[in-house]
Amino acid sequence: MQKQSIFAEFTEITPSAPIDAERHGWRAKCLQRLIRLDLPVPRTVALSADTVRAIAAGVTPDTARLAAAFGGALVTIRPSPANPEWGGPTTVLNVGMTGAKHAEIAAVHGRAYADALYLGFVQSYAIHVARLDPDMFTAEPSPEALAAALAAYEAEMDEEFPQSPARQMGEVLRSMARAWEGTTARLLREAKGAPSDAALGLVMQEMAQAVGPGLSGTGTIQLIEPVTGAPQVTGRFRGLNPANRKAEETLYLVRDRRGHSLEDAAPEVFAALQAHCRTCRERLREEMLIEFALENGVLKVIDAVKVQRSSRASVRVAVTLATERIISRDDAILRVEPRALSELLHHQVDPRAPRDRVARGIAASPGAASGRIVFSSADAQAAAARDERCILVRRETAPEDIRGMHAAVAVLTERGGITSHAAVIARGLGLPCIVGASELSLNPRDRVIVTRSGRTFREGDVITVDGTNGEVLAGSAEMLEPALDEWFTTLLHWADNVRDIGVRANADTPDDARTARMFEAEGIGLCRTEHMFFDEDRLTVMREMIFADTAKDRKVALDRLLPMQRADFIALFDIMAGLPVCIRLFDPPLHEFLPHDREGMRELAEALDRPLSEVTRRVEALSEFNPMLGLRGVRLGVTVPEIYEMQARAIFEATVEASRRGAAVVPEVMIPLVSAKREVELVKTRIDAVAAAVRTATGADFTYRMGVMVETPRAALRAGEIAQHAAFLSFGTNDLTQMTYGLSRDDAGRFMGDYVNQGVFPEDPFHVLDEDGVGELLLIGSARGRQTRHDVTLSICGEHGGNPASIAFCRRSGFDYVSCSPFRVPVARLAAAHFALKDPDIAQGNKVISND
Template structure:
């Protein structure tokens, strides 16, 4: 073994380190330790490659001498993490006139000519950046050298050390280039990330007998199921087999010739190698190999590329076969990876004609016809035609259209806009803030950069995971919620140490959430129950009522509808806690905005159009999100909260009579003062007493507050004296703490993040320094006043891994999030619990 400060031969005992020589070098050493047939290999450290980039070359004569005279070499990159990439592999270094002549004598002139030409082309294009077109087509070594020499004005180098020096210098400098640096930093690499290089003696694929090169893996990259896939190219080199049409299958296959047909022992040796790697490296590996006159060499092994679905399947399979513990299987899956299983996705590698881009507001993908209104969306759904609802921004009156659509695209808004929040609750893909769209609802067109115009009825695909809107129908991958995914969720439930509840607004939402297994409902936004067409009309009648008596009469018609909804929720949750937020939005959100809608409302209410228009105008507010909504509406129009409380308690009685004991949790929104809680609590207690007396059934309930104003967080101690729980609504709390409109911040947020004003969009990731300090302060003061106080986080941040960890460390009882974020939150909670217990294992050979 030869080891110098500049390079080290890879042997079982060599001091090869991933953080010094890179992932590939370390993996090759593990293969050597497993007695795999790896050709002689030398590793160059990060420091050596940096020196090469600066012009200081190692002792190349000593390095080349390790491999013996006439050896051909390959040079491969070895970054610390495979995702960080690196320059492409260069093969056949050392090929020159003398080597070509010797090769022609042993393997024939055709083999020698093909190898030499391939190296000259690669050396010219990838090392010296010459025009690839000059080296295309049928070309001989003589013509290739002539093209090289014409451009470089010097002979093609014949000295292997000179060739190797230029290859190493080219790869080292490519790593330092601006584009390469930006690409790897986008994958999470630090600015000073180093590159290692490995130099390996080549096993000559274009040899006599059974000779060639191939790549094989033993799972499906799409599903993770056991399956031999790969290609083998007789007389090939490197990864040619993956691109050449003449490549063969690995395993015997009725579709065509296969390596196993002529070399069954070698294919079995690959199976054996895979089994050993899986057991000892504890991973599914993709193997690059060559055969030289029947002799197998394993050149490299990398982690098998895989989809999110396959990622989960592999981790679970490794754990079930006792290769890795369950804790490690859980830790191997990045939580956001689960989005690729829960929703339809655009298939990797599918053609993408990008129409425009926006903010990826809700994951998944969908294809459908463009529609511009709720009416068009519901009509399209009635015809069985999938559609995508396109709006400037959505409002509560669009709920029916959103239910009917396959996806939602908005010109305005961000990750916590109305469209985004509702889409995530419904499990629909959403792209918000697509500001380059020019939407014309009257002409029913959208215009995008390049003056491309799309009309209602045109088919598009919306990718809510990437924020891209694509022309036409893209190839999709369906979600996978059973099998390995279900098993992973079971293990996550066993490991996590914080409750995970769901934001569910209707019985349909709750039924969907139960598929993921939740600890209850942490937020039921009752206003979303009113957007059915019949209920909307009754709601509008209530808004137009002249006095409290008339309002109560309208609400009496809504009461049985709400009661039935609550009964269904309680039945679905089977005794689990259900937190019901009382009515929150300003009343104007239930009223039409356009002339057509105003006329329809006037006809439904049998009122003059002018009077309806005047009433709508009177209800408008300069800043409705800070106006008469939430508890302010409950105090000034108490009939609403009284109706809702009665519906909750009557549903509780009905459920108890069916044998389903339930303790409803009633949450007051937008509180800023202790007195607000006292007033509402007094009214609700009165309603509870009435229902108990009338029904003869005793029941209890818990009253709590949604902390979403800074003052509520600061005064949490006195508020807690009248509350059984505090649930922090971080959407509005972030908005009010920053003084930002969550619907408008998307217009400038990317510039703020890019320039380092904010490290991340605070509506996407909880600001633990500012908003988080208010949350911690409120939690501390609340628990000081009432030690048994339940604490929760129920904003959209609740499904983010960082927020889950923040809540755990703050001593919260649970987080609550949209249904399709529940698996992400559960996995994150399990990973943090495992980390804190020191159970995350990562044993390597």
């Protein structure tokens, strides 16, 4: 009774059959849809997931009934999980091929065809069902090869090859069912997002015999080019040469001067295939690849699957389908994965071109570039001056490498993690970057790189950095241009109409601000002013200020920096044209602006006209055991207040100047690394005094907003009292994660992979926001801040601001906006729209954004 009830669970797929995607899988449901569209699909039977589970558990299937359903025809058995992305066991073709069937086919179609068919099935059965050594079953078709394969099977299995179609069918079904339940298969599909209990359906279909006196063969067809998404008939057809019926060849689909085509050989079939593709597109609401066969001139549609496509093609297809009203705009938004947009913003290695991979590292900043290897920032600048493309290769980058990074077309480091200095700066600049490339051994002194396999690359050799997938390639690779086209722009405008959390950009320079505007950021959420001081003409002045012995001497140097900073801020305000600009006051420890090698100290001594011994002593005095936890941020503002006063004056004077010639500017001044309310009070008092002085001196009135960067655990815990003096709280999740975990973000990459693999952390917390630990601090800080000041603006401005999962957390938590690197703004805009569409009921304190 149990067997009978279970094996009533195979269903012939007809237009009205009770086929369900959850029970029978995506392939069974898709085939039913094709049948409903009157496409010529061969007879097909679906086995439910319950049936497949029973087979895997040892229940013997009633294969005699199954075989009878096909009337002695050969059968193909394919996997049909609920989601096509989950994969499945290998398809087995020509089940039912026996010695008697071989003789029958040979009599009709010839011995050579029958031998090839039988051999292919024996090889497939031996490898995928009997699990025999594949090396024993790899011979090319011939009468001798068939005999040898049958003999090898009998020798290994101690029995002849099964001659019962029902037995073959039962063994194939059992093998596929058990393969799905295996540990390796389960782990592979779970890695693709499948639940641990994901079920498998199976589909059995009558084989279309692609042979006969008329045109015969098999092929695939689709109506788009898979890399660009442009309309184009694409595919292949393998059949008999129309001019020589005994020779098999691959035909072009579309008429082509280079050779025979299906359009020439069978124009009515070619037209029917295009019509079938268009029907699938309109009725299934998707660009489909159709697998077909011609049997003596008769067309059979075997299967149809979603066209595999690049990210740029996905955007174009989704927008085109929505524009033609085949799908809705909301549907189009949800069909494009936010992370996929990163690939459209930069040059990419053409996936159709060959790749000579020499090493792999962490994909830290997307895009790809080719150039000559240089090992120092000075060499990178020299190469740029010669208009020569170069790739900066370093063990790790430091702040003084910023000029070299600006000059390079890509960055490659031997060490570092996803939030190391090189990664953060490269993402901000839109530079392709790979960090943690431990497969490379770098020797800066000899200016040579050695790969794990022993290949050597010297300064001046050309390599390609593919920051999208973390691969280092030898030589210059073929590239695809960025895809900032009409489809990209349209999709993001549709996204803006539905998202309900703001998106700003982290921008430190006018170039960054222009990029932010190009990607339609709603303002600057973080401007790191210290990056402005690393330019050549400012660095010496900055060092003079550091070496000054008195406040008066410091002010002399700062007065020289003031007009430079003012010009920076005027440029930012002009570019942003009235959009908010949040300026973080000086943050890093002063030692970052000083050289650390003897040659650099000698050059500094000459520039400052001071003895080398004095320079050496001062550098040593400023060094700290743990500088990122030392004299930096607000601590400098309290102990060396002249720096913040200069910056505040530059901000306010720029505000007056920019407001006179354009939109009114309301700057946001942010105090970094706060831990105590008193720090905010001291800095705010001084900045308010500077603002009053500028108003008096210029005769102009202006307003500004003062806020705090919450990046220490104590600031999050004391946010209630800090918010008394802050119009906004911006959570700097880079440092907050670092301090919460007690981890160096620059060094964690060395062991983070092991931690994630062993389940210590689910993800790298510097890459994906830790909602349990760091997230709890964000929730505590935001709740206490709003309890004190209900209108306080909340945001995050660390690298997590561009991560979709982190954006979802911020949206659920009622934050007003996220801020991220300019090149991550499109990703954030689309991700925010996804969450608004998927979860529209979340209460938001934010104003819904509409950009028609």
